[in-house]
Amino acid sequence: MDFIIDSSILQSLLLSVIFLAILVEIKTGGTGIGALLGIIAAGVFFGSSYVKGLVSLYQIAIFIVGIIFIIIEILTPTIGLLAGLGVVAILYSLILAMGGDIDAMLMMAISFVIAIIIFALIIKKLPTSKLWRKIILTKTSSSEEGYVSSVDYSRYLHKEGIVLTELRPSGSVKIDDDVLDVVSEGSYISKGEKIRVVKIEGMRIIVRKI
Structure with missing residues (x-):
């Protein structure tokens, strides 16, 4: 069990799922598809590390606050500020959870690239939210x-x-x-x-x- 929890491959996979969940949730505008995926991945990621004493409640709290900010952004007609703060909080908490060093940042970058690739493959099949249209303008409205x-x-x-x-x-x-x-x-x-x-x-x- 220790080997599975400490595996960098497993951590990278869980990070990829978390990033993918955030992207899906922003794209779909709160359908819950991304939220369920992210909650499961984040639960395994933080839960296993917390049991071993590798993360603190402070780091978990920062992650939860980030998720809350993104949810508020999706459900309210704001300008995108809360979504930005939410993403920053999530990234910060994940970096701290993995040690807060260069290796942690490298693993996060690799995981994010993997999530982007998977997201690019499924993006056309997902409904578009107003928040997503704020972030990405694919064409000029005529x-x-x-x-x-x-x-x-x-x-x-x-x-x-x-x-x-x-x-x-x-x-x-x-x-x-x-x-x-x-x-x-x-x-x-x-x-x-x-x-x-x-x-x-x-x-x-x-x-x-x-």
């Missing part, structure tokens, strides 16, 4: 595709539309053939549901399920 660039959203007030992506509470809807990023009043709204725009606050379009 009016021909139904996107609008006008900052005056008042014309959408009280109009009805269809939810294109799940609102958790942010997501996309289609109104008058335009694809818009909106925020629900706080409740979860499923894809395909009908909504009505109830308030415009600057660049924010607030909707309610009909």
